Amino acid sequence: MVLLAAATAFSACKVTERSGTKNYIYVQKKGRENKQWKLVWQDDFNEKSLDTSKWTRIPPGGSAWDAHMSSNDACYRLDNGLLYLRGIINPDTSVDKRPYLTGGIWTKGKFAFQYGRIEIRAKLECAGGAWPAMWMLAEQNKYGKYPRNGEIDIMEHLNRDSIIYQTTHSYYTLDLKQTEHPPHFGTAKLNPLEFNTFGISWYPDKIVFQLNGKDTFTYPRVTGVDPSQWPYDQPFYILIDQQLGGSWVGKINPADLPVQMIVDWVKVYQ
DSSP states (O other), X not given: OHHHHHHHHHHHHHHEEEESGGGOEEEEOTTOTTSOOOEEEXXXXXXXXXXXXXXXXXXXXXXXXXXXXXXXXXXXXXXXXXXXXXXXXXXXXXXXXXXXXXXXXXXXXXXXXXXXXXXXXXXXXXXXXXXXXXXXXXXXXXXXXXXXXXEEEEEXXXXXXXXXXEEEEOHHHHTSOOSBTTBOEEEEEXXXXXXXXXXXXXXXXXXXXXXXXXXXXXXXXXXXXXXXXXXXXXXXXXXXXXXXXXXXXXXXXXXXXOEEEEEEEXXXXX
C-alpha cells in the first residue's frame, strides 16, 4: 500500500503543478491535454464520515440553489461506500424556520483543478421540485464578481425529467446574452433511477460534456469575440448538491420528500 501511494503521488507530480495552501490547487502541465489521463484526486466515500480534508458541507445562501442548504445531519448519510445528499422537510422549525433543508458538499478551499477530466457516479431520485446538481465554480477571483469567472454545470436534473442539462454560464452568456454563438448548453437522455456517470473533459480550448463515458455536448473557446466568452482558464472547485425549488425547477411537493442524490465516487484525472 505504501508503494502504491508513492507511485500515485509520483504520477500525479508528473502531470500536474500544485499550489495554494497545502498544495490543494492542481494545474495540469502544458502539453498534457492530448496524452493519456492519470488519476490525480478521488473520493470513494468509503469512510464512516465525510472526509473534511476534501469536502465541506455547503452553507445556506441567498440564491435559489442554496436557499435550503444546511449542515443538519439529517441531510447527510454515508453507508456502504455511498454518500446520500438529502432534501427533506425541516424536522424542527423552532431552530431553523425554513420549511425545507438540503444537503450539499463542495471542495472550495480544499481542492481545485484546471484542465483534465472529472467523473462523478451517482443515482438521482425524483420528486416535484427536486434539483440535484454537479457543477464547478472558480476558486480564484481572476476576472471579477460572478458571473465573470464562469460556471460549469456538469449535470442538472429537474423533477422527474428523463434528461439532464449540461451548461456553461459566464458574463458572455448571461450579461451579453451570447447564448448561441456558440450554444452554451446541451441535454442528454438518461434513466435517473439508475447509477450514471456524469463528467466533463476540460481542455484549454473546449469543454466536452459527457454521460456514461460518451460525449454529449461541446462548448468551444471562440476567437474574435468578447474575451469574457472564455473564463475557463483558471482552477475551479467542485460542488455536488441536492437542491430544492426555485423558479426554474418549480414548486416543491412535500409529499415527495425526502429525496436523495446518491453518490458513489468522484474522480479527477489530468
